[in-house]
Amino acid sequence: MTPILQTDRLGISFGGLRAVDAISFDALPNQITTVIGPNGAGKTTLFNLISGALKPGSGSVNLDGRDVTRAGPAELQRAGLARSFQITNLFFDMTVRENLRLATQVLEPASHLMRPLRRTGRAANKVDELIARFELHDKVHEQVGYLSHGEQRRLEIAMCLACEPKVLMLDEPTQGMSHADTEETEALIRGLTDHVSILLIEHDIGIVMAVSDHVIVMHQGQKIADGTPTEVRANPAVQAAYFGHG
Numbered sequence: 001m002t003p004i005l006q007t008d009r010l011g012i013s014f015g016g017l018r019a020v021d022a023i024s025f026d027a028l029p030n031q032i033t034t035v036i037g038p039n040g041a042g043k044t045t046l047f048n049l050i051s052g053a054l055k056p057g058s059g060s061v062n063l064d065g066r067d068v069t070r071a072g073p074a075e076l077q078r079a080g081l082a083r084s085f086q087i088t089n090l091f092f093d094m095t096v097r098e099n100l101r102l103a104t105q106v107l108e109p110a111s112h113l114m115r116p117l118r119r120t121g122r123a124a125n126k127v128d129e130l131i132a133r134f135e136l137h138d139k140v141h142e143q144v145g146y147l148s149h150g151e152q153r154r155l156e157i158a159m160c161l162a163c164e165p166k167v168l169m170l171d172e173p174t175q176g177m178s179h180a181d182t183e184e185t186e187a188l189i190r191g192l193t194d195h196v197s198i199l200l201i202e203h204d205i206g207i208v209m210a211v212s213d214h215v216i217v218m219h220q221g222q223k224i225a226d227g228t229p230t231e232v233r234a235n236p237a238v239q240a241a242y243f244g245h246g
């Protein structure tokens with residue numbers, strides 16, 4: 001299977017610290033690829049390099065067969081990469097439907113951009129599809145500021161899907177959620193893989209084991225293991241670095 005996303009010896013240093021050290025991995029289409037590792041391992045920095053927030057010092061990133069190593073966030077979005085920034089992309093004084101409608105605006109032809117939002121067409125259909133998929137029917141007219149934390153985080157993921165990305169990057173999507181919300185979100189994320197490939201950062205090993213197809217383990221900037229959740233959990237180097245015993 002051809003990878004949807006690939007990094008090749010991707011790296012960056014901050015002063016003398018090699019925060020991401022020659023990381024190569026493949027993410028396959030319609031799979032969940034999860035990056036794990038102890039605090040400070042370099043996971044967020046790796047995400048920043050892939051999503052164009054940081055320019056790499058070395059190596060390359062390839063998205064669906066295209067070299068996107070030096071692309072900025074806007075160009076990466078057009079190329080099919082979406083990254084959830086937790087709930088920071090939401091407009092809290094607008095309704096759920098208004099938030100989704102704004103996020104889907106990118107699907108409108110450029111000639112429509114300065115016109116009032118249309119109630120029909122591709123973008124409006126996308127809003128309806130997202131409302132159904134994320135089970136937001138009874139929340140559509142609610143102001144986002146009044147939603148629960150779990151609902152806000154799910155809405156943020158829905159908004160990332162509005163531009164129909166090929167790869168969705170999620171950084172601890174269930175952080176701060178109740179147990180029930182976490183289980184619901186886990187199932188939801190799993191269900192998204194029929195449309196999108198997912199790159200995940202996750203600390204909770206239970207979630208990692210439950211949702212991942214493929215796990216990449218980082219430690220001190222380096223990749224120390226790469227495999228299925230079961231393979232990675234059985235790896236002595238991972239147990240030593242990540243679980244604190246060998």
Ligand SMILES: Nc1ncnc2c1ncn2[C@@H]1O[C@H](COP(=O)(O)OP(=O)(O)OP(=O)(O)O)[C@@H](O)[C@H]1O
Binds near residue numbers: 014
């Ligand atoms: N902009 C920066 N300038 C200097 N050092 C940085 C910068 N960003 C990250 N670092 C350092 O790089 C290393 C990797 O940090 P990073 O945030 O990527 O780790 P992480 O695996 O995401 O950790 P956590 O799980 O705690 O979020 C850490 O030692 C961190 O202090």
